[in-house]
Amino acid sequence: MGRSQICNRRLRSQWISGLVLGLLSLQVFAQQANLLSDQELVKALRTGGYNLYFRHEATDWSQSDRIIMQGDWLTCNPQRVRQLSQQGRARAVATGEAMRKLGIPVSRVLASPYCRTLETASLLKLAEVEPTNDVINMRIANYFGGRAAVVTSAQALLARPPAAGSNVVIVSHGNVAQAATPAYPGEGEAVVFQPDGTGGFRLVGRLTPADWQRLAAMPK
Numbered sequence: 001m002g003r004s005q006i007c008n009r010r011l012r013s014q015w016i017s018g019l020v021l022g023l024l025s026l027q028v029f030a031q032q033a034n035l036l037s038d039q040e041l042v043k044a045l046r047t048g049g050y051n052l053y054f055r056h057e058a059t060d061w062s063q064s065d066r067i068i069m070q071g072d073w074l075t076c077n078p079q080r081v082r083q084l085s086q087q088g089r090a091r092a093v094a095t096g097e098a099m100r101k102l103g104i105p106v107s108r109v110l111a112s113p114y115c116r117t118l119e120t121a122s123l124l125k126l127a128e129v130e131p132t133n134d135v136i137n138m139r140i141a142n143y144f145g146g147r148a149a150v151v152t153s154a155q156a157l158l159a160r161p162p163a164a165g166s167n168v169v170i171v172s173h174g175n176v177a178q179a180a181t182p183a184y185p186g187e188g189e190a191v192v193f194q195p196d197g198t199g200g201f202r203l204v205g206r207l208t209p210a211d212w213q214r215l216a217a218m219p220k
Contacts, residue, residue: 034204041192041205042215045104048165051158051193051201055174055185056112056120057095057209058088070143076115084116089123091188091209096124098216107166110157112136112173120188121171132157135172138179147179154180161195 036044044050063082067073075081084092099106111121113131121129133144134153141150154176162168178184181203183191188209193201207215 036205038205038207038211038215041207042102042104044204045167045192046102048105048167049162049194050167050204051160051162051195052106052167052169052190053158053177053181053183053185053193054120054124054169054171054190055177055187056084056088056114056116056171057092057123057188058085059083059116059187060085065139067140073114073137073140076119081115084119088116088188089119092120092123093125095188095190095209095212096126098212099124099126101216102212105166106169107163109169109171110135111171112176114173117171117173121169124169124171126169135170135176137173138175150176151180155201156199158193159195159199159201161197 035041045052059082060078061082063078065073065082066080073081076083106126108130109121109124109127110130110132111117112135113133114137118129118131134157136144136150138147138150141147144150144153154172157170158181160168174185174187177191181191181193183203183206185191185206186208190207190212191203192205192207194204195201
C-alpha cells in the first residue's frame with residue numbers, strides 16, 4: 001500500500017471519528033437543552049417514576065485505588081481504595097435530609113459495591129442499600145465482561161421503571177455515567193433519568209448537593 005493510500009485512510013478515519021463525536025455532542029446538547037427546571041424536577045420527583053443516578057460523594061483525592069486482584073475494590077482501607085472525605089460524608093447526610101424534607105419517595109437504593117458508593121448510599125438514609133455490579137466502576141470492567149457489558153447493564157438498570165409512585169436511587173461512579181449516559185456528574189451530583197417504557201431513558205434534570213440544600217430551604 002502506498003503512502004498516499006495510508007494517508008487517505010487515516011484522513012477518512014479521522015473524519016469519521018470527528019463526525020461521530022460531533023453527532024454525540026449534538027445529542028448531548030439537545031438533551032441538556034430540554035432539562036426540567038429545579039422546581040419542575042422536584043415536582044416531578046414527588047410523583048415518582050424516575051431513576052436518580054448519584055455519583056458518590058466527595059472523596060479524599062490524596063488516596064487512590066490500588067486494584068491488584070479480584071475483590072480488592074471491596075475494601076474500606078484508605079491505603080488501598082479511595083474513600084469519602086469528611087466533607088463528602090456530611091454532604092451525603094445533608095442531601096438525604098433535603099430529599100426527605102422535599103417529600104421525594106424512594107423505594108429502592110442501589111449502589112456499586114465500592115466502599116465510597118455504599119457509604120454514600122447508606123448516609124442518604126432513604127432505604128436499605130442493595131449492592132449491585134450492574135454499575136461497577138469502569139476501571140475494573142474487565143472483571144465483569146468488559147466495558148461494553150457494564151455499559152449495557154447500567155443502561156438496562158436506568159431504563160427499568162421504578163415501582164408506581166416511587167423513585168429509585170442508584171449510587172455509582174462518574175465514569176459509568178460518562179460511558180452509559182449523556183451526563184458526567186460531579187461528586188455528589190444527581191442526574192435524573194426517566195425510563196421511556198421501551199427499554200430506553202432520557203435525561204430530565206441534574207441536581208448538585210448545593211441545589212438540594214437550596215430547594216429544601218425554599219418556602220413551600
